[in-house]
Amino acid sequence: SQTIHQWPATLVQPVGSPLSLECTVEGTSNPNLYWYRQAAGRGLQLLFYSVGIGQISSEVPQNLSASRPQDRQFILSSKKLLLSDSGFYLCAWRIGGAFRNTEAFFGQGTRLTVV
Amino acid sequence: KNQVEQSPQSLIILEGKNCTLQCNYTVSPFSNLRWYKQDTGRGPVSLTIMTFSENTKSNGRYTATLDADTKQSSLHITASQLSDSASYLCVVSDSSASKIIFGSGTRLSIRP
Numbered sequence: 001s002q003t004i005h006q007w008p009a010t011l012v013q014p015v016g017s018p019l020s021l022e023c024t025v026e027g028t029s030n031p032n033l034y035w036y037r038q039a040a041g042r043g044l045q046l047l048f049y050s051v052g053i054g055q056i057s058s059e060v061p062q063n064l065s066a067s068r069p070q071d072r073q074f075i076l077s078s079k080k081l082l083l084s085d086s087g088f089y090l091c092a093w094r095i096g097g098a099f100r101n102t103e104a105f106f107g108q109g110t111r112l113t114v115v
Numbered sequence: 116k117n118q119v120e121q122s123p124q125s126l127i128i129l130e131g132k133n134c135t136l137q138c139n140y141t142v143s144p145f146s147n148l149r150w151y152k153q154d155t156g157r158g159p160v161s162l163t164i165m166t167f168s169e170n171t172k173s174n175g176r177y178t179a180t181l182d183a184d185t186k187q188s189s190l191h192i193t194a195s196q197l198s199d200s201a202s203y204l205c206v207v208s209d210s211s212a213s214k215i216i217f218g219s220g221t222r223l224s225i226r227p
Contacts, residue, residue: 036217043204104149108157
């Protein structure tokens with residue numbers, strides 16, 4: 001079976017500090033990977049998605065970046081956090097390639113508070 | 116710009132009553148539409164999926180409809196239960212199967 005791990009669950013960081021959130025998927029190969037951010041009481045905003053190693057598509061210009069150094073590893077980073085980066089960050093995966101109707105499965109999320 | 120809009124933003128109903136949530140989308144070319152349920156502080160979980168050729172699909176007390184011509188979908192919840200209290204997200208995928216676009220959600224509260 002497939003599982004997705006996302007950590008840490010909560011994080012409090014000062015403004016200007018770096019950020020690294022990690023997401024890994026087990027039990028599947030070549031998944032599509034996604035990073036979303038959810039502001040309080042709002043929907044999920046797609047930040048980045050990746051269809052393969054080293055392939056990153058950015059949806060929203062911002063203070064964040066993403067990398068996929070391995071097939072099942074997706075990292076969300078920032079060099080200097082802003083207060084506006086606070087939110088609930090969710091990593092998701094789904095089967096890549098021609099299986100277009102497959103469900104996206106989500107990690108448990110990281111609650112980031114920038115102070 | 117690909118967008119997914121949901122209404123209402125929030126809804127409060129009494130336990131046992133029915134309700135309908137709405138979703139309009141402009142994602143093109145369209146692949147499929149899913150409704151997700153998200154409990155507070157957790158990741159979303161899929162309730163149902165609909166493709167271009169499907170008009171209605173049920174999953175227990177949840178029934179989703181899709182009108183691909185008008186680009187509208189609805190989620191009908193029958194005989195609501197307290198455990199239905201959550202955010203309901205409408206999610207549309209484009210035909211490349213790469214992008215998954217979420218609506219802003221409807222916050223549903225069921226009162227006893």
